[in-house]
Amino acid sequence: MTVGVAIQAVGLSKWFGSGETRTQAVKDVSFEAAFHEMLYIVGPSGSGKTTLLSMLSGILRPSAGSVRVEGVDIWALDENRIADFRLHKVGFVFQDYHLFNKLTTVENVAIPLILRGQDWNDSLKEGQKYLEVVGLANRANLPPSKLSGGEQQRVAIARAIVSAPDILIFDEPTASLDGDTGRKILEFVRTKVLTEQRCILTVTHDDRIYEYADRILKMEDGRLIGSEKGGAHA
Amino acid sequence: MRGILRIGYRLLVNDRGKFIALLLGITFSVFLMIQVTSMFAGMMKKASATVTNTGAKMWVLDSSVTNVASSIPLPDYVLDAVRSIHGVKYAVPLYSGAGLVRLKDGTYQAVSILGLDDTSLFGRPVLLQGQISDIYAENGFLVVKDEEFGKLHNPGIGTEFEINDNRGVIVGIAKVPASGLFGMPTLYTTFSRAVQYIPSMRYTVSYILVEPASDAAIPGIKQEVAKLGYESLTEAEFIDKITHWYMFGTGMGINLLIMTGISFVVGLSISGQTFYTFVLENLEKFGALKAIGAKGRELVYMILFQAGITALAGYGLGVGLCALLIALAKFRVRDYASIITFNNLGMALGMVLVIASLSSYFAVRRVLRIEPFDIFRG
Ligand SMILES: Nc1ncnc2c1ncn2[C@@H]1O[C@H](COP(=O)(O)OP(=O)(O)O)[C@@H](O)[C@H]1O
Numbered sequence: 001m002t003v004g005v006a007i008q009a010v011g012l013s014k015w016f017g018s019g020e021t022r023t024q025a026v027k028d029v030s031f032e033a034a035f036h037e038m039l040y041i042v043g044p045s046g047s048g049k050t051t052l053l054s055m056l057s058g059i060l061r062p063s064a065g066s067v068r069v070e071g072v073d074i075w076a077l078d079e080n081r082i083a084d085f086r087l088h089k090v091g092f093v094f095q096d097y098h099l100f101n102k103l104t105t106v107e108n109v110a111i112p113l114i115l116r117g118q119d120w121n122d123s124l125k126e127g128q129k130y131l132e133v134v135g136l137a138n139r140a141n142l143p144p145s146k147l148s149g150g151e152q153q154r155v156a157i158a159r160a161i162v163s164a165p166d167i168l169i170f171d172e173p174t175a176s177l178d179g180d181t182g183r184k185i186l187e188f189v190r191t192k193v194l195t196e197q198r199c200i201l202t203v204t205h206d207d208r209i210y211e212y213a214d215r216i217l218k219m220e221d222g223r224l225i226g227s228e229k230g231g232a233h234a
Numbered sequence: 235m236r237g238i239l240r241i242g243y244r245l246l247v248n249d250r251g252k253f254i255a256l257l258l259g260i261t262f263s264v265f266l267m268i269q270v271t272s273m274f275a276g277m278m279k280k281a282s283a284t285v286t287n288t289g290a291k292m293w294v295l296d297s298s299v300t301n302v303a304s305s306i307p308l309p310d311y312v313l314d315a316v317r318s319i320h321g322v323k324y325a326v327p328l329y330s331g332a333g334l335v336r337l338k339d340g341t342y343q344a345v346s347i348l349g350l351d352d353t354s355l356f357g358r359p360v361l362l363q364g365q366i367s368d369i370y371a372e373n374g375f376l377v378v379k380d381e382e383f384g385k386l387h388n389p390g391i392g393t394e395f396e397i398n399d400n401r402g403v404i405v406g407i408a409k410v411p412a413s414g415l416f417g418m419p420t421l422y423t424t425f426s427r428a429v430q431y432i433p434s435m436r437y438t439v440s441y442i443l444v445e446p447a448s449d450a451a452i453p454g455i456k457q458e459v460a461k462l463g464y465e466s467l468t469e470a471e472f473i474d475k476i477t478h479w480y481m482f483g484t485g486m487g488i489n490l491l492i493m494t495g496i497s498f499v500v501g502l503s504i505s506g507q508t509f510y511t512f513v514l515e516n517l518e519k520f521g522a523l524k525a526i527g528a529k530g531r532e533l534v535y536m537i538l539f540q541a542g543i544t545a546l547a548g549y550g551l552g553v554g555l556c557a558l559l560i561a562l563a564k565f566r567v568r569d570y571a572s573i574i575t576f577n578n579l580g581m582a583l584g585m586v587l588v589i590a591s592l593s594s595y596f597a598v599r600r601v602l603r604i605e606p607f608d609i610f611r612g
């Protein structure tokens with residue numbers, strides 16, 4: 001079932017600041033993530049989860065260590081190539097969504113395709129399809145501000161997957177949702193978004209959604225302190 | 235690339251309130267700038283009316299002359315000397331002065347009087363009515379039918395009047411390209427009659443009008459005239475000299491500068507502020523775009539595009555508004571002076587581009603500094 005290694009992190013570390021205030025947010029983290037795997041990174045606030053996720057997804061340059069995505073050492077690429085890597089390989093669902101309220105919902109969804117240089121109308125058509133996937137086809141022409149929190153989360157997911165990325169990144173996907181909505185979203189992600197060619201990395205500390213994970217990595221104080229099977233295999 | 239510009243356009247235009255504020259700022263600023271500079275240009279056109287209407291290629295004058303209306307008479311020998319300069323095809327005297335006309339009802343009206351060289355009538359206006367040769371008739375004067383014509387109670391051919399205690403009679407109605415700055419009607423007569431009727435100093439020649447044999451002869455003529463202790467200017471140079479004097483020799487220039495400066499500051503503060511606020515409000519979203527994979531360069535182009543659209547739209551509206559208002563004003567007030575020149579348009583465009591560049595400079599700096607990681611951390 002598992003196709004192969006999607007992400008390979010070796011000895012990842014990150015320091016912030018300098019002198020007195022110099023702190024190490026991530027300490028020598030190594031692990032692998034596979035395609036068709038839904039991997040959670042959990043731990044207390046401040047334990048370095050977001051920092052780790054950023055280094056894995058081409059957003060934050062590590063102080064030490066390397067990240068290979070499908071065999072490519074991403075931090076050996078120059079700035080433009082890394083931006084292209086994010087644009088073509090990674091889908092992001094930000095914690096507070098970052099949707100444009102001055103654009104329509106479907107335009108928001110189409111942004112990654114537009115950034116890729118795809119024709120505007122084709123991008124919107126594709127966006128519309130993905131709005132259907134997340135069950136919001138009838139909201140296409142509203143601004144996201146008119147939608148509920150759960151709906152906005154689904155719009156953000158549609159935007160993250162519209163460009164069919166290999167790696168999908170969720171940071172605290174249920175943080176601003178009520179329990180039921182959160183579970184529904186993750187169930188949806190588990191059943192509809194996770195594919196054989198895709199690896200989903202999720203940072204959370206919401207144990208109500210552990211049941212959708214394949215594997216859960218535990219972090220504390222910047223270190224990986226253990227790993228356990230998620231509820232999906234219980 | 236086109237896609238992200240379109241995103242930028244939608245973000246800008248859909249932010250109705252800010253977009254309108256931006257446009258208003260630029261429009262208002264352009265409107266004021268063009269309005270005030272057109273007014274000045276219009277006044278300068280009037281100030282140089284005698285020069286343009288006469289149509290001489292070159293003018294010889296006392297170098298202390300600041301504007302065509304205040305001439306300083308030249309001794310007669312200068313005319314002979316100029317005539318003998320190599321490269322001068324011909325040279326004729328022009329009388330330019332002012333007189334007082336006593337109208338039938340006993341009221342007085344100041345007029346400007348131009349006296350044309352008796353033999354050539356060089357610089358004569360186009361006649362609407364009458365024969366040019368009648369200017370030689372006893373007491374013959376031509377009157378210019380411009381906005382000031384009514385001040386002489388709309389005379390016709392044959393109308394008699396008194397000018398500086400001499401009799402005068404209208405023998406022709408003329409038209410000229412530009413009318414003067416001082417709101418006075420204009421009369422033409424011959425040089426000798428003008429000198430005879432209007433009290434003058436020992437010297438009578440106000441200007442010498444020169445036709446050079448060719449354009450190549452102009453520098454040589456200038457040199458020779460300078461040797462005589464006088465100045466010779468081409469038509470364009472004379473107009474420049476007059477404009478320069480009004481600009482710097484009177485309070486007009488500094489006022490023009492202040493008004494233009496104020497307009498610029500108004501535009502910059504309203505639009506620059508608003509644009510910066512617009513960008514700040516969208517900063518996180520731009521950061522999200524960067525995280526998704528937009529390059530810094532693309533975001534910069536987007537910002538420049540947004541600033542550019544606003545600047546050009548505002549510029550167009552400002553110019554349109556100004557043109558409309560001037561047209562309306564001219565419709566109501568016939569000698570309303572304003573003229574929109576290409577210089578004014580260019581200057582306002584330049585100012586608008588400066589406003590847009592300054593606004594986007596600060597915006598771009600902010601956008602380039604966004605770290606996707608900060609957006610990601612929330
Ligand atoms: N830009 C930064 N500058 C300084 N310290 C930072 C920065 N980003 C994160 N940190 C620190 O790194 C640690 C880990 O942060 P983060 O990865 O956001 O934790 P988590 O996502 O697990 O809550 C925290 O102590 C945080 O204060």
Ligand SMILES: [Mg+2]
Binds near residue numbers: 049050051611
């Ligand atoms: Mg975090």
